[in-house]
Amino acid sequence: MLAELIMVGTELLLGEVIDTNSAYLAQRLAELGVDLYYVSRVGDNRKRIAQLIQQAHQRADLVIISGGLGPTADDLTKEAAADAFGLELVLCEDALAEIEEHFHRLGRSMSENNRRQAYLPAGGKALSNPKGTAPGVLLELPEGKAVIMLPGVPVELKAIMEDSVIPYIRQVLGEENGAVIYSRILRFYGLGESAIDDMVQDIIAAQTNPTIAPYAGSGEVRLRITAKAANECEAIELIEPVEKQLLERLGPYFYGYGDEGLEIVVSRLLLAQKQTVAVAESCTGGLISHKLTNVPGSSGYYMQGAVTYSNAAKTAVLGVDPQILAEHGAVSGQTARAMAEGVRKWAGTDIGLSVTGIAGPGGGTAAKPVGLVYFGISYPGGTKAFRRQFAGDRLLVKQRTALAALDILRRHLLGILEEGLED
Amino acid sequence: MLAELIMVGTELLLGEVIDTNSAYLAQRLAELGVDLYYVSRVGDNRKRIAQLIQQAHQRADLVIISGGLGPTADDLTKEAAADAFGLELVLCEDALAEIEEHFHRLGRSMSENNRRQAYLPAGGKALSNPKGTAPGVLLELPEGKAVIMLPGVPVELKAIMEDSVIPYIRQVLGEENGAVIYSRILRFYGLGESAIDDMVQDIIAAQTNPTIAPYAGSGEVRLRITAKAANECEAIELIEPVEKQLLERLGPYFYGYGDEGLEIVVSRLLLAQKQTVAVAESCTGGLISHKLTNVPGSSGYYMQGAVTYSNAAKTAVLGVDPQILAEHGAVSGQTARAMAEGVRKWAGTDIGLSVTGIAGPGGGTAAKPVGLVYFGISYPGGTKAFRRQFAGDRLLVKQRTALAALDILRRHLLGILEEGLED
Numbered sequence: 001m002l003a004e005l006i007m008v009g010t011e012l013l014l015g016e017v018i019d020t021n022s023a024y025l026a027q028r029l030a031e032l033g034v035d036l037y038y039v040s041r042v043g044d045n046r047k048r049i050a051q052l053i054q055q056a057h058q059r060a061d062l063v064i065i066s067g068g069l070g071p072t073a074d075d076l077t078k079e080a081a082a083d084a085f086g087l088e089l090v091l092c093e094d095a096l097a098e099i100e101e102h103f104h105r106l107g108r109s110m111s112e113n114n115r116r117q118a119y120l121p122a123g124g125k126a127l128s129n130p131k132g133t134a135p136g137v138l139l140e141l142p143e144g145k146a147v148i149m150l151p152g153v154p155v156e157l158k159a160i161m162e163d164s165v166i167p168y169i170r171q172v173l174g175e176e177n178g179a180v181i182y183s184r185i186l187r188f189y190g191l192g193e194s195a196i197d198d199m200v201q202d203i204i205a206a207q208t209n210p211t212i213a214p215y216a217g218s219g220e221v222r223l224r225i226t227a228k229a230a231n232e233c234e235a236i237e238l239i240e241p242v243e244k245q246l247l248e249r250l251g252p253y254f255y256g257y258g259d260e261g262l263e264i265v266v267s268r269l270l271l272a273q274k275q276t277v278a279v280a281e282s283c284t285g286g287l288i289s290h291k292l293t294n295v296p297g298s299s300g301y302y303m304q305g306a307v308t309y310s311n312a313a314k315t316a317v318l319g320v321d322p323q324i325l326a327e328h329g330a331v332s333g334q335t336a337r338a339m340a341e342g343v344r345k346w347a348g349t350d351i352g353l354s355v356t357g358i359a360g361p362g363g364g365t366a367a368k369p370v371g372l373v374y375f376g377i378s379y380p381g382g383t384k385a386f387r388r389q390f391a392g393d394r395l396l397v398k399q400r401t402a403l404a405a406l407d408i409l410r411r412h413l414l415g416i417l418e419e420g421l422e423d
Numbered sequence: 424m425l426a427e428l429i430m431v432g433t434e435l436l437l438g439e440v441i442d443t444n445s446a447y448l449a450q451r452l453a454e455l456g457v458d459l460y461y462v463s464r465v466g467d468n469r470k471r472i473a474q475l476i477q478q479a480h481q482r483a484d485l486v487i488i489s490g491g492l493g494p495t496a497d498d499l500t501k502e503a504a505a506d507a508f509g510l511e512l513v514l515c516e517d518a519l520a521e522i523e524e525h526f527h528r529l530g531r532s533m534s535e536n537n538r539r540q541a542y543l544p545a546g547g548k549a550l551s552n553p554k555g556t557a558p559g560v561l562l563e564l565p566e567g568k569a570v571i572m573l574p575g576v577p578v579e580l581k582a583i584m585e586d587s588v589i590p591y592i593r594q595v596l597g598e599e600n601g602a603v604i605y606s607r608i609l610r611f612y613g614l615g616e617s618a619i620d621d622m623v624q625d626i627i628a629a630q631t632n633p634t635i636a637p638y639a640g641s642g643e644v645r646l647r648i649t650a651k652a653a654n655e656c657e658a659i660e661l662i663e664p665v666e667k668q669l670l671e672r673l674g675p676y677f678y679g680y681g682d683e684g685l686e687i688v689v690s691r692l693l694l695a696q697k698q699t700v701a702v703a704e705s706c707t708g709g710l711i712s713h714k715l716t717n718v719p720g721s722s723g724y725y726m727q728g729a730v731t732y733s734n735a736a737k738t739a740v741l742g743v744d745p746q747i748l749a750e751h752g753a754v755s756g757q758t759a760r761a762m763a764e765g766v767r768k769w770a771g772t773d774i775g776l777s778v779t780g781i782a783g784p785g786g787g788t789a790a791k792p793v794g795l796v797y798f799g800i801s802y803p804g805g806t807k808a809f810r811r812q813f814a815g816d817r818l819l820v821k822q823r824t825a826l827a828a829l830d831i832l833r834r835h836l837l838g839i840l841e842e843g844l845e846d
Contacts, residue, residue: 011638011647013459014606015449018441022464026438036436037471041445041462044636048460071617072637073624107812113617131815153639155819213439279730285716286709289730293708296784296817304736306729307702307712313727313770347736361719394719 001034001173004060006052008067008077009152010043021066021157028161032169033181033228034062044068049080053147057084061145062169067152069134071113077149078137082121085141089119095126095135102133127164129156136160138168146172182235183226186246188253189219189262189407196221199249203242210238212246219400220262223250255410262406263291269413270301277409278347279305280318280339282330282356283373287402304347308339314356318342331356333374333385333421340376341383351412352378355405359397373401375408377417384420424457424596427483429475431490431500432575433466444489444580451584455592456602456651457485467491472503476570480507484568485592490575492557494536500572501560505544508564512542518549518558525556550587552579559583561591569595605658606649609666611676612685612830616644622672626665633661635669642823643685646673678833685829686714692836693724700832701770702728703741703762705753705779706796710825727770731762737779741765754779756797756808756844763799764806774835775801778828782820796824798831800840807843 005025011017022039029036038059042048049068056063068077082089096118103110117134120126127136129151137149148165150157173180188196197204197214200223204212210227223246227238247254256265270277279288289305292298306317311330314320320338328334336354344352357373364370371390376383386408390400411417428448434440445462452459461482465471472491479486491500505512519541526533540557543549550559552574560572571588573580611619616639620627623646627635633650648665652658670677679688693700702711712728715721729740734753737743743761751757759777767775780796787793794813799806809831813823834840 009638010636012446013449013462014453014604014647014649015446015451016606016608016647017638018443018446020441023435023438023441026436028438030437037466037468038475039436039464041464043460045460052461070639072620073628074636102814105812106814108615111615111617111621113620131819155815281709284713285721285725286704286712286728286730289709290707290713290821293730293732293782294818294821298708299732302708303733304729304731304740305709306727307709307716308727309716309722310726317727359716395717398713398717 001062001169002060003029003034003036003062003064004056005036005039006049006056006063006065007039007041007152008044008049008065009041010074012041012067013043021152021154024154024158025064025066025161028166031181031183031226032166032173033179034169034173044074044076046076046080046083049077050083053081053084057141057145057147063147064165065147065149066157069117069136069149069151071111071117071133078119078121081137081139081147081149085121085139087121087123090122092118092120092124092126092135095120098126098128098135099133127160129160130163131159132156136164138164144172179228179230180232180235181226181228182232182239183224184236184239184243185258186223186225186243186250186254187256187258187260188221188223188250189255189403191221191250191253196223196250196253200246203245207242210235210242212242219403252416255407261291262403262410264295266406266410266413267292267295267298267301269410271297273413275351275413276301276303276349277351277353278303278343278349279405280314280343280352280354281305281307282309282314282339282354283359284355284398284401284405285309285359287398288353288355288405291402291406303349306343306346314339314342318346329368331358331368331372331374333376333387333423336374336376336385337378337383338376340378340385344378350379351409352376353405353409355401357397357401359394359401361394371397373397373404375405377408377412377420379412384417386418386420424485424592425483426452426457426459426485426487427479428459428462429472429479429486429488430462430464430575431467431472431488432464433497435464435490436466444575444577447577447581448487448489448584451589452592453604453606455589455596456604457592457596467497467499469499469503469506472500473506476504476507480564480568480570486570487588488570488572489580492540492559492572492574494534494540494556501542501544504560504562504570504572508544508562510544510546513545515541515543515547515549515558518543521549521551521558522556550583552583553586554582555579559587561587567595602651602653603655603658604649604651605655605662606647607659607662607666608681609646609648609669609673609677610679610681610683611644611646611673612642612678612826613676614644614673615639619644619646619673619676623669626668626672630665633658633665635665642826675839678830684714685826685833686718689829689833689836690715690718690721690724692833694720696836698774698836699724699726699770699772700774700776701726701766701772702828703766703775703777704728704730705732705737705762705777706782707778707821707824707828708732708782710821711776711778711828714825714829726772729766729769737762737765741769752791754781754791754795754797756799756810756846759797759799759808760801760806761799763801763808767801773802774832775799776828776832778824780820780824782817782824784817794820796820796827798828800831800835802835807840809841809843
């Protein structure tokens with residue numbers, strides 16, 4: 001199957017919005033083994049959109065269009081698709097009912113504009129949108145070809161893609177008796193992309209099926225192992241020995257699979273071990289607690305946390321001795337330790353986790369530069385402190401600090417945490 | 424002048440790399456007043472690249488191609504451009520000298536592959552690359568049209584664009600006596616895209632220069648006002664009366680400009696009014712504190728915050744009366760009020776802000792469904808509570824709750840916060 005993407009929106013042509021939808025769509029199509037030769041971007045212009053749709057429809061089996069399904073007058077994708085194939089727009093009662101239901105659920109009244117979103121090119125099928133009002137559209141055309149329209153809001157596009165489009169493509173591919181492309185992603189923390197590449201370069205170079213591709217994310221590295229086979233089972237059989245080979249070398253840095261972040265792995269360990277944790281945050285300002293509570297069911301291990309930004313708060317809430325703050329400073333191993341012990345006592349949990357550092361851009365000195373962070377972890381057997389130096393701006397330092405803290409917690413729970421700082 | 428972009432690279436079609444070059448190029452072109460109707464992306468395939476170049480050259484005055492100028496065998500942009508216009512590739516001595524000089528400076532020896540980078544389509548002019556080996560290419564064609572090729576490495580692309588391409592475009596435009604395009608973005612919270620559209624549709628429809636385009640983000644709406652004029656000053660003169668007209672109707676929902684989020688607007692108000700705030704979070708789990716501390720200088724208004732996830736924590740840390748929790752539940756206006764008062768007292772701040780709700784996916788009931796959130800704000804003059812119902816998954820509910828809390832704080836600081844719930 002050959003696909004083509006059309007990304008609609010004048011904001012994309014003005015460079016005001018970076019198009020991330022097409023990368024997501026391209027990845028999902030690649031995983032399904034669908035080829036992609038062209039991606040086009042066009043403004044909110046009915047004639048130009050229609051021309052692109054016609055051209056893409058000639059070149060490809062499946063055209064996926066993103067954007068231009070909103071309620072306003074400059075949302076013209078369905079009109080353009082209707083033009084491209086000489087169709088009328090007709091009201092889809094099911095889609096209308098779903099949009100009405102969406103507004104009803106929110107207790108808000110529906111505007112006349114939202115009614116427009118229930119009109120589809122004749123013969124089109126509405127694809128349910130669980131995250132918003134604009135339904136997607138599937139338009140099946142002669143010669144086994146199809147055009148799919150999705151909203152440009154990323155969360156809505158992804159939801160319809162996962163719920164409706166991918167099952168549809170799988171079904172069509174099944175009928176075509178195509179090969180599947182199946183990927184498994186391994187996630188690593190604590191090694192850079194080039195270090196990982198150095199360690200397993202020979203394995204990567206020797207592989208043709210499956211192939212191995214490294215990617216760097218924000219503070220972590222992923223290896224994607226991709227196999228092509230007659231079906232998913234056979235693909236997995238190809239992947240597993242390669243995964244084993246990789247983990248023999250990279251095992252200590254491996255933490256999980258697919259789209260499961262560190263917080264999910266940590267939450268699973270906490271629940272399995274019936275351990276509770278409290279977090280005292282300074283430079284991350286609540287981000288670690290936010291990540292830990294992003295996981296459904298987090299109330300099983302997380303009851304409370306403190307953001308102690310000022311020195312006074314560190315003393316008043318966590319009982320950090322002002323002497324420690326005066327002698328070693330707020331950004332020190334001693335303070336991190338006292339914070340971890342303090343928050344554990346304050347919350348009555350099994351584990352206390354703390355961070356204190358300089359997120360920048362201000363506040364750095366030669367001895368304690370921006371990006372310097374101390375971590376503390378306190379548990380029934382003792383307390384450890386760690387020191388890390390991060391690069392990047394304020395938000396990156398916060399993100400990297402939160403990941404590092406979660407990894408310390410993970411290693412503690414697995415019993416593989418290193419010795420901490422000596423004093 | 425009408426331009427068109429072609430982004431070359433198979434990695435872009437696999438979704439492995441997010442294309443940021445086209446957003447940068449689009450922005451720079453918009454600033455110069457150059458129109459852009461299409462952006463296309465294509466893999467490392469000589470025939471397909473050549474076809475796209477021909478099509479773009481027919482549709483536009485200036486075609487800018489990014490990528491495919493590297494030293495390896497799958498870098499085919501110059502070959503494809505030569506094919507498109509029936510030209511030979513010829514050695515450019517100046518370009519060769521510059522590549523040799525680059526390697527000499529790095530103390531590295533030059534490979535035969537790098538010699539390939541000095542070959543250009545006949546008639547083409549090398550554009551000096553201060554950041555790498557691949558020179559850009561300017562190919563001037565009949566009827567005042569041109570094709571420009573740039574390397575795909577963002578830092579190299581930008582350097583050649585700034586040093587050579589923008590001066591070239593300015594020179595051509597000077598001859599054409601061109602205009603600039605200037606945009607201003609207004610940000611709104613508390614109204615959906617279609618509701619805003621309903622309220623100002625007549626203004627949008629009546630405008631041709633500037634134009635007005637709405638777009639929806641995560642929980643907020645932006646209106647972009649774009650003017651075309653001889654220079655930036657004249658563009659601003661066109662924009663300002665339209666902005667005034669829009670704000671006459673949408674003023675209460677307007678909160679800021681450009682890329683400044685609610686947390687930046689709130690932090691500016693807090694600092695200006697010398698007010699401090701503490702946050703007690705339940706369902707957001709630290710996200711509001713994280714957002715407030717994303718702003719540099721946040722220690723000027725933020726000292727501490729609490730994540731009180733469990734009922735026990737609400738009572739132990741914030742002093743919420745167990746009677747209130749038993750009678751009204753943790754997710755209630757009464758609890759939100761008690762949390763706001765409690766956190767203000769606990770932290771000794773001017774303002775206490777609280778949220779308590781059901782982020783899901785579990786924990787909802789018919790009376791208190793997933794997405795139901797109560798907010799509290801306590802200040803020297805009193806305490807108010809608010810109720811909101813959000814749609815979306817756990818992360819979306821957290822994000823939307825955090826935005827709503829920041830907006831309540833903003834409105835309080837501006838003295839335009841509504842009356843709260845009655846009991």
